Amino acid sequence: MGIVRKTKSVEALLNEFQNNSGAISAIELIKRFNSQFNKTTVYRVLDKLEDDGILHSFLDIKGIKWYAKCNGCSANGHLDTHPHFQCMDCGNVDCLPVEVHIPKISNREVFSSQILLQGICNRCIGSS
Amino acid sequence: MGIVRKTKSVEALLNEFQNNSGAISAIELIKRFNSQFNKTTVYRVLDKLEDDGILHSFLDIKGIKWYAKCNGCSANGHLDTHPHFQCMDCGNVDCLPVEVHIPKISNREVFSSQILLQGICNRCIGSS
DNA sequence: AATTTATTACAACTTAGTTGCAATAACAAA
């Protein structure tokens, strides 16, 4: 089940993603709202926002969970699949609005793909 | 540092990958060798085999660590990067010997990519 | 056989996330 009541934690988390174009890790959100909400609440609200097709989640190279805004998804399903990029320098993570073509894989039926790219972001290239 | 001494745990783990074409999770290996080696030993030996370019590792959709044989890698570096496939039915994981082309990403320098595909493997398609 | 030191087992720890449950607060109905 998704969000039913517009509680303070829901509004605060939605607002946080409104003011942020990139992805945010669950851990970072727990830190940010440390004084206002319990970590369990943060995890549970994020989970519901994902159910509703408002946020999507993925794991980074360390297995840490990140969330980012969806685009054109709903409770019926997450449609906008795309790769994610993590800067090895600053650690920031972004959604990449590009298509990656997956070739036909023999002997298997592929339903979804998780793609995580690593490298250096523009801001970190400058500050060498 | 990689492997220096051919100990029993090193031989047992190497042997396990010899007899297995797919990937094996660290957790599964710890279970298999539960009566013979401590889990710390398993983790440390796997780590060294990866340093030596004999095995490579990656995380699955749950953030669990998997290992598989390398092909043409060495202590100087892991060269054979490729996608991995996890069957949503049986949970088996394989290395996919295919090239996935990553398009140029603007404003970022991409160094590496982790690609995890999910779907149904051949054996599981049959048993519907 | 003696020596050196890489490797191991063990226990304790860390980190990220989950679960059960009583107290609280949305929000609809009266």
Add this chain to the structure above:
DNA sequence: TTTGTTATTGCAACTAAGTTGTAATAAATT
């Protein structure tokens, strides 16, 4: 506005995967 229903929350306890420190052990060299 007050009341009643129940979704949501905070808290504490727990789980799972992996890491760390260290004394004992066992490869491999002399």
